[in-house]
Amino acid sequence: EAGVTQSPTHLIKTRGQQVTLRCSPISGHTSVYWYQQALGLGLQFLLWYDEGEERNRGNFPPRFSGRQFPNYSSELNVNALELEDSALYLCASSYFREGNTQYFGPGTRLTVL
Amino acid sequence: SQQGEEDPQALSIQEGENATMNCSYKTSINNLQWYRQNSGRGLVHLILIRSNEREKHSGRLRVTLDTSKKSSSLLITASRAADTASYFCATAGSARQLTFGSGTQLTVLP
Numbered sequence: 001e002a003g004v005t006q007s008p009t010h011l012i013k014t015r016g017q018q019v020t021l022r023c024s025p026i027s028g029h030t031s032v033y034w035y036q037q038a039l040g041l042g043l044q045f046l047l048w049y050d051e052g053e054e055r056n057r058g059n060f061p062p063r064f065s066g067r068q069f070p071n072y073s074s075e076l077n078v079n080a081l082e083l084e085d086s087a088l089y090l091c092a093s094s095y096f097r098e099g100n101t102q103y104f105g106p107g108t109r110l111t112v113l
Numbered sequence: 114s115q116q117g118e119e120d121p122q123a124l125s126i127q128e129g130e131n132a133t134m135n136c137s138y139k140t141s142i143n144n145l146q147w148y149r150q151n152s153g154r155g156l157v158h159l160i161l162i163r164s165n166e167r168e169k170h171s172g173r174l175r176v177t178l179d180t181s182k183k184s185s186s187l188l189i190t191a192s193r194a195a196d197t198a199s200y201f202c203a204t205a206g207s208a209r210q211l212t213f214g215s216g217t218q219l220t221v222l223p
Binding site for chain 2: 048058092094101107
């Protein structure tokens with residue numbers, strides 16, 4: 001069974017640009033979570049999507065947004081990039097019957113210059 | 114924001130020794146999970162312990178949970194060089210997202 005996949009692996013952008021990150025969950029998982037892991041700040045919860053709806057978001061500005069598609073894949077969009085957005089962005093998926101075990105993808109490394 | 118702290122921040126041991134990492138958290142939880150991360154890549158789920166459980170084993174891993182002290186520990190027995198990684202505890206409360214600790218960097222020397 002394929003795990004969670006994310007694309008692209010690496011991305012370099014400049015300040016003010018916009019970026020879209022993509023995530024495909026494990027087959028059968030309906031929930032997708034996005035986390036940011038920035039140097040020195042640890043893993044921070046960004047967004048949670050379930051059944052196509054945004055269920056919760058972390059303490060991030062509105063320029064961080066996303067969506068979940070009918071096939072449960074998800075996009076994370078970041079507008080007006082700032083230098084401090086440089087981080088590893090991790091996507092995870094889960095199936096509610098497994099408690100809250102989340103399965104993570106390999107991440108997208110975003111560098112903002 | 115981080116739910117809690119992990120202790121120690123870094124741990125270096127010899128192959129074959131046991132490694133113990135501790136995690137403290139602040140709010141009530143439904144379960145606590147431990148993850149491993151190699152070289153800044155994706156996290157791998159290791160073990161989940163529910164709030165009504167006190168101890169759980171999986172292979173060389175032993176996790177304890179003390180909800181009265183809001184703390185957990187992860188013991189890796191007979192460590193191997195391949196266990197070198199960062200280890201994170203994560204708590205799940207009423208909300209579904211996980212809140213992660215600050216992590217312990219474990220180095221196992223051959």
